[in-house]
Amino acid sequence: MNSVYDFQVKMTNGKQKSLQDYKGHPLIIVNTASKCGFAPQFGGLQELYSKYQDQGLVILGFPSDQFNNQEYDNIxxxxxxxxxxxxxxxPIFAKVDVNGEHEDALFTYLKQQQKGVLSSKIKWNFTKFLVDREGKVVKRYSPTVVPSKIEKDLIPLL
Structure with a gap:
């Protein structure tokens, strides 16, 4: 796999979607959880999306229930x-595992491209990956980094 565009992901309706559909767009890919204390970051992510979608930005949200079961059962x-x-x-996609035996292949790739502190494992909800227009993962952000702090790294990619 050479870029995030080589992957297919499952949409909320169960159908597969090729990330090729986002080729040429800078992306923020994030594992989310609705019942998490970091859920207000949805608002910050939406602000970035609203501000920069006309310049190509796409944010892809992947709900995950791996951290204290903080996601609804029903998508x-x-x-x-x-x-x-x-x-x-x-876009919000189907629930995924971001670590472990059943982890989604996209997240395996993301973690290989940008390792976290001490390990590549995703430690919590709202870990964010910034991807350039060529599909290269350029930066990883911990859950505590609020979306507005990504803006300075995003602007050169627009």
Whole structure:
């Protein structure tokens, strides 16, 4: 695999979507959880998306239930929560595992490209990966980094 564009991901309706569809766009890929204390970051992510989507930015949200079961069982509840509470309009995909035996291949790749502190393992919800227009993972952000702090790294990629 040479870029994030080589992957397919599962949409909330169960169908596969090729990340080729986002070729040429800078991306922020993030594992999310609706019931997490970091859930207000949905609002910050949406602000970035609204501000820069006309310049090509796409944010891809991947709900995960791996950290203290902080995601709804039903994906429709997840998407409704995001839309109602934070006005999310960026794509939200089907739930994924981001670590372990059943982890999604995209997240395996993301972690290989940008390792975290001490290990490549994702330690919590709202770990964010910044991807350039060529599909290269250029930076990884810990859950405590609020979306507005990504803006300075994002602007040169637009």
């Amino acid at each position: 429709d509840e997840t998407t409704q929560f995001c839309q109602i509470n934070y006005g999310v309009t960026f």
